[in-house]
Amino acid sequence: MLPSELKTIVVMGVSGSGKSVVGSLLAEKLEGVFEDGDDFHPPANKAKMSSGTPLNDDDRWPWYAVLRQRIEDMRHLTPYYVLACSALKPIYRDKLRAHDAEGTLEFVLLDGTKELIAERIGARKGHFMPPALLDSQLATLDPTPDVLRVSIDQTPEEIVADILKTLEATA
Numbered sequence: 001m002l003p004s005e006l007k008t009i010v011v012m013g014v015s016g017s018g019k020s021v022v023g024s025l026l027a028e029k030l031e032g033v034f035e036d037g038d039d040f041h042p043p044a045n046k047a048k049m050s051s052g053t054p055l056n057d058d059d060r061w062p063w064y065a066v067l068r069q070r071i072e073d074m075r076h077l078t079p080y081y082v083l084a085c086s087a088l089k090p091i092y093r094d095k096l097r098a099h100d101a102e103g104t105l106e107f108v109l110l111d112g113t114k115e116l117i118a119e120r121i122g123a124r125k126g127h128f129m130p131p132a133l134l135d136s137q138l139a140t141l142d143p144t145p146d147v148l149r150v151s152i153d154q155t156p157e158e159i160v161a162d163i164l165k166t167l168e169a170t171a
Ligand SMILES: Nc1ncnc2c1ncn2[C@@H]1O[C@H](COP(=O)(O)OP(=O)(O)OP(=O)(O)O)[C@@H](O)[C@H]1O
Pocket: 013, 014, 015, 016, 017, 018, 019, 020, 021, 022, 038, 084, 120, 121, 123, 124, 125, 129, 152, 154, 155, 156, 159
């Protein structure tokens, strides 16, 4: 049984960690709504990443403002909103959490080795994010103790089961 106050689950992590695949599966399992944060990047951000340049705080703040608004909007439209977004720094997670009551929103980090993520990102075709940016993503990632961590060294279905077990344990 998930905590009754839980409304939003942010599936976070570096590029290639599986946020889109796992997040959509999790939302399906919860009969909730999934959205991919990448769909809300301004074109300039996508162009910058595609050119092999990492985003900086100035690039990300307007994006996180849009994502925070989605969290607020979706609260009235679904029992569970699953958002996939990198949320690499604590300051970004604070922005997404805003002044939400304790337990309303949980961050779940898709946790894996650089080698495993590089293998997966390398096998992916037709995505705007170059594998070369993985190092900067890993260097920027700063998980704090409040972030729930789930290993990605298993199938997407097993990861979703792991996430649900981990969330139930917070109840
Ligand atoms: N558990 C898994 N086992 C095997 N392959 C996986 C797993 N999860 C995701 N993948 C594959 O790894 C690649 C990256 O997954 P995905 O696109 O979901 O990552 P992401 O974190 O959303 O990336 P980005 O942030 O760059 O959009 C995809 O090709 C996906 O099919």
